[in-house]
Amino acid sequence: HHSSVTLDPAFRVAAVDPRVYGSFVEHMGRCVYTGIYEPGHGSADAHGFRADVADLVRELGTPVLRYPGGNFVSGYTWEDGVGPRENRPTRLDLAWRSLETNQVGVDEFATWARGVGSEPIMAVNLGTRGVDAARSLVEYANHPGGTRWSDLRRSNGFADPHGIKLWCLGNEMDGPWQIGHKTADEYARLANETAKAMRRVDPSIELVVCGSSNIRMPTFGTWEETVLRETYDAVDYVSLHSYYEQRGDDRGSFLASAVDLDRFIEAVVATCDHVRATGRHRKRINLSVDEWNVWYQARFPGEENLDWAEAPRLIEDEYSVVDAVVVGSLLISLLKHADRVKIGCLAQLVNVIAPIRSEPGGPAWRQTSFHPFALTSRHGRGTVLRVEPIGPSYETAEHGEVPILDATAVHDEETGAVTLFAVNRDQYEPLTLDVDLRSLPGLATAGHVALFDADPEATNTAANPDRVTPTRQPDTKVADGRLSVRLPPLSWNMLRLT
Ligand code: AHR
The missing domain is CATH 2.60.40.1180 (Golgi alpha-mannosidase II)
Structure with a gap:
């Protein structure tokens, strides 16, 4: 051929926003516990984070990291994860039928992320919680001091605000599997009011509103339209999530997964611009592809079949050469749309459908998909x-x-x-x-x-x-x-x- x-x-699409090379750390399976964090590990630093994994994260090159979920965030009480570790409660994580010990929370994560060269992106819980918990978290993370929540952060040992710039208004709120799942109208109102309150605490933040969990959702398109009509002035980005896997022996289709991602992105751009036109808005809403990857979902038993366990082995997909080629091709799709796709998060970072693997007490290594990602992140800088x-x-x-x-x-x-x-x-x-x-x-x-x-x-x-x-x-x-x-x-x- x-x-x-x-x-x-002269034929420029747009400057590459480095945040397109982001990844995602969810409290799920072994992404956090025995992934990035394992106090007993031989390479652990003074804070309990694995240096071998941190080195691989730096090499992978992720300018932003989304945290702490994912489906997990829709049941999360962020206050459980701050303060003296011995006082932190163990909770039922209803998203993944797991036990959450809260040994890592926003303070440790934001500090660790900066140490590996990444800006944290924080998601707030709009499943079981709402405006109040979200505005308190922004105050805790970003307000300098002299108030209830900022002084709590200071007394926990973090004198300087974390200065988290980018926030997600919940996660996959269109999905019936989501804790506190909402209709588009319900979510639109909650997201708008939460966004306004968060911005009152810190007007410098940027906000991502939830779009569709995948292009096959029955509400795809109408969800974005309803949500953006309500929140257009209060948000900056709309999210889309997309996972791919080979079905049966149809490798030809799988290798063309980026064609599907192209169509998904272009449909969301069209929907944003439709709402812009009919609402007589000036600004444009851009896209955050804040979960994407190859994921063999067909192999996942379903959360209802899991046992309550700490850091269980969940969706530890082992990626092949084919999978790595597809990951490289999905990155090409994100770059081709650099004029509208400003944020991308490879889901997830360690162990859970991840480019980096680690064993408890053992080694850390690069999956096949690590390589196209690291090389694209390193060299794909400039103008598309x-x-x-x-x-x-x-x-x-x-x-x-x-x-x-x-x-x-x-x-x-x-x-x-x-x-x-x-x-x-x-x-x-x-x-x-x-x-x-x-x-x-x-x-x-x-x-x-x-x-x-x-x-x-x-x-x-x-x-x-x-x-x-x-x-x-x-x-x-x-x-x-x-x-x-x-x-x-x-x-x-x-x-x-x-
Ligand atoms: O990344 C795994 C899961 O996929 C996330 O928790 C959820 O947001 C998505 O469905």
């Missing part, structure tokens, strides 16, 4: 260029006809480098990619890194943590403003043009 793209610095690939397509059961090549490019205006991210969705044939660079005369060489394997099912495990890693391919020289590279079958690729 042959595909071609033309790169031109519009690339319009020309090339062959194939038919899928789930998404119709899709292109074999998925690609985007990011121009770093400071260094002049352009990074091209490209996925060859063909499982059997290599793809020759012709790149027209005549509008970028300074570029001479393409350094090529690719993730692929003779065994697309290969995974990284504790015993063999580096079984799957990206490999350096031969450099290609630009000749007469053009270059040509071979993308292996079923591969994720990064071309660094300098």
Whole structure:
């Protein structure tokens, strides 16, 4: 096969918002306990956080981390997680039928997140709680002092406010599985009043209102419309969540998951702009894809079948080469929409459907999906260029006809480098990619890194943590403003043009 793209610095989509490379830490399974936090671990720091995991988080490169849920947040009492640890109650976590010991709370999380180079994003409970708990939490976290909640923070040892800038108004409130699930009208009113009260405490914060839990929700579209009509002036972003898995042996559809994410994003943008037009609003609402990943949901037994346990092993999916290629391709989708997608959170960070795995008392390692994420986060900084690939397509059961090549490019205006991210969705044939660079005369060489394997099912495990890693391919020289590279079958690729 042959595909071609033309790169031109004049065809700008938008600057990449670094927050698109965020991730998500939920009090779920072993993401927090024996994930980021394990006081008895050999690498634990003075606060009980694992240094081996922290090092991998820094390497992954997540400028923001959403916390503490997820479905968990809809039953969360944040006050349980502050103050002397020995006084913190153990609670039933109704979302995941688990025991929550509250040994980590907002103070520890915000401090740890900054230490690994990430800004915390905090979600408030709009399931069992509402305006009062949310405005108290903003006061606790962000008010300097001299008041009930800010002085409590100070007396707990955190003299400086945490200064949390971005807040989520609940989680997946459209889902019947959510504790305190609401209709669109109920949620819209609560979110609006909560947003206003939170902003009165700290006018500098930004707010994300809940959109749909996935594109197949029966309320998709009308939910966003109802919620945005009510909250338009009070919020900045609307969320969308999207998880993908291979169904049966239909790998062709799975490899084209980003086509579904493209359509989801474009439908939410259209809905935001419809409400903007009919409401005669000036500002635009942007998008926060604050949960996305590959997740084999079909393998999850359902929360009703779990036992009340502390830090149980929940949804510890082991990712293959195919899964990593899909993750790389989903990142391409987020970048292509950089004009409207400002925040993205790979769900989750450690152990729970995560790029990083850890064993209690044992090692931490990188899953296959770690690699495309870390490389995109490191090199996908600058301005996204519009690339319009020309090339062959194939038919899928789930998404119709899709292109074999998925690609985007990011121009770093400071260094002049352009990074091209490209996925060859063909499982059997290599793809020759012709790149027209005549509008970028300074570029001479393409350094090529690719993730692929003779065994697309290969995974990284504790015993063999580096079984799957990206490999350096031969450099290609630009000749007469053009270059040509071979993308292996079923591969994720990064071309660094300098
Ligand atoms: O990330 C796992 C779960 O997926 C989250 O708790 C929830 O928000 C979503 O349904």
